[in-house]
Amino acid sequence: MxxxxxxxxxxxxxxxxxxxxxxxxxxxxxxxxxxxxxxxxxxxxxxxxxxxxxxxxxxxxxxxxxxxxxxxxLTKTRDSISSKIDLVLASYQKVDEELFEDLEDTLISADLGVESTMQIIDELTERVKLNRIKNPLEVKTELSNIMKEKLKNSVESNVLDIQKTPKLILVVGVNGVGKTTTIGKMASKFKNQGKKVMLVAADTFRAAAIEQLTEWANRAKVDIISHNEGADPASVIFDGISSAKSKKVDILICDTAGRLHNKKNLMNELNKIHRVIEREYPEAEKETLLVVDGTTGQNAIFQAKEFKEAANLTGVVITKLDGTAKGGVIFPLQVELGLPIKLIGVGEQIDNLMEFDSDDFVDAIIN
Ligand SMILES: Nc1nc2c(ncn2[C@@H]2O[C@H](COP(=O)(O)OP(=O)(O)O)[C@@H](O)[C@H]2O)c(=O)[nH]1
Ligand SMILES: [Mg+2]
Missing domain, CATH: 1.20.5 (Single alpha-helices involved in coiled-coils or other helix-helix interfaces)
Structure with a gap:
């Protein structure tokens, strides 16, 4: 138990x-x-x-x-502006009147234009005094800041806004500046951003011009409206607008001819086109882009002045900046004429088109 x-x-x-x-x-x-x-x-x-x-x-x-x-x-422009500025600044022991004069010459020789250069140098002189800058090398930073501010303050915006649709972009400019090429590049860019794009071959001067735009339309895989050589440009645009409406196109881009012998001809032609657009497509956001060839320097300024009087320009595209040291021409166009630079062409390929940003631009040419 x-x-x-x-x-x-x-x-x-x-x-x-x-x-x-x-x-x-x-x-x-x-x-x-x-x-x-x-x-x-x-x-x-x-x-x-x-x-x-x-x-x-x-x-x-x-x-x-x-x-x-x-x-x-922008390699060539940078080589011409930045290295020359460096050379000037390195050759001075102190910041004096002569240094400013040398800088002034450098900017003018880089196609910045007399007026923009004077404004920049005046501002620079004042700031150097105010901030007691004694070292010539520090002047460069101040100069770059002023250039950025000048560009920024001269226009409301550099953005080519494609959000509001339907949109009609009329592309104008003299022969050979790169209008047709830029239209091809834009078509591809906007299409990649999800927009429905259509082109209008309103440069009816030569059959080759119509063929060239057709080729770009194929490359960018967008539709194109064209008539035969010699047709009335305004009537091609008329057809383009009807087609854009029925196919619900977001962005209609119209090429135009550059061979208009004088300002009166140019004005008449553009007025006729503007009238058709206003009458047929009142609901569209309108943009008139002037294309200028960056390699032509002062000639580009002259063309911008002429077209500014003849057309209601909303912006400028500067092409061929890859092959020129004259990129400084952006300053007189935007600062003196108040025309916003919206796009820049930096090569012949379909993706060699860039949005313009003033800070990036100045950083790319001055370092
Ligand atoms: N290097 C370079 N060439 C360009 C650029 N844009 C256009 N071109 C060339 O400039 C020439 C004229 O262009 P085109 O579009 O026919 O000019 P349009 O007469 O104004 O229509 C062509 O050989 C283009 O390839 C660019 O940004 N850079
Ligand atoms: Mg053309």
């Missing part, structure tokens, strides 16, 4: 021990579960971080890519 009691007691003890061990086991299991959960949470977080970093890197790369492409396109 006593043995039986002991056995019972032992059994009880055993079962208590077993319970204890069981409890320990469950708490161990839950601890394990917690640890596993924590590890998987950490892994998730790490994964998220990696994705975030990758996205950030991509954005950063895109930014670097854009700026590098801009810098590459």
């Amino acid at each position: 006593l043995k039986g009691f002991f056995d019972k007691f032992k059994n009880k003890e055993n079962s208590e021990e077993i319970e204890e061990i069981k409890e320990d086991n469950t708490s161990l299991e839950s601890l394990e579960e917690n640890i596993e959960e924590e590890i998987s949470d950490n892994i998730e977080e790490l994964k998220e971080n990696i994705v975030e970093n990758e996205v950030e890197e991509e954005v950063q790369e895109e930014k670097i890519g854009f700026f590098d492409r801009l810098k590459k396109g």
Whole structure:
């Protein structure tokens, strides 16, 4: 009996021990579960971080890519402006009147125009005094700041807004500046941004001009409206507008001829086109872009003045900046004539068209 009691007691003890061990086991299991959960949470977080970093890197790369492409396109302008400025600044021990005169000559020789240059140098002189700048090398930073401000303050915006649709873009400019090429590049760019684009071949002067635009339409994979050589440009645009309306086109881009012998001819032709557009497409956002060839320097300014009087210009595209040291011409166009630079052409390829940003531009030509 006593043995039986002991056995019972032992059994009880055993079962208590077993319970204890069981409890320990469950708490161990839950601890394990917690640890596993924590590890998987950490892994998730790490994964998220990696994705975030990758996205950030991509954005950063895109930014670097854009700026590098801009810098590459503007190599000749930068070589002409930046290295000359460096040379001037390095040859002075102190900041004096002569240094400013030398800088003035440098900017004028880089096609910045007399008026813009004078404004920039006056402002620079004042700031150097105000900020007690003694070191000629510090002058460059101040100069770059002033150039950025001048460009920014001279127009409301440099953005070619394509969000409000339907939109009609009339492209004007003298022969050979790059109108047709720029239209092809724009078509591709806007299409890639999800817009439905159509082109109008209203340069009816030569059959080759119509063929050239047709080729660009094929390359950009957009529709085109054209008539035969010699047709009335306004009537081609009329047809373009009807087609754009029925096909619900977002952006209609019209090429025009550059061979108008005098200002009166030019005005008549453009007035007729503007009248048709106003009458047939009142709901469209209108944009008239003047294309000028950056390699022509002062000639580009002269053309801008002529076209400003003949057409209701909303912006300028400067082409061929890849092949010229005359990129400074942007200053007289925007600062003196108040025409916003909206796009710049930096090569002949379909993607060699960039949006203009004044800060990036100045950074790309002065470093
Ligand atoms: N290097 C370079 N050439 C360009 C650029 N834009 C246009 N061109 C070239 O300039 C020439 C005239 O262009 P085109 O579009 O026919 O001018 P349009 O007469 O005004 O229509 C062509 O050989 C183009 O390839 C550019 O941004 N850079
Ligand atoms: Mg053309």
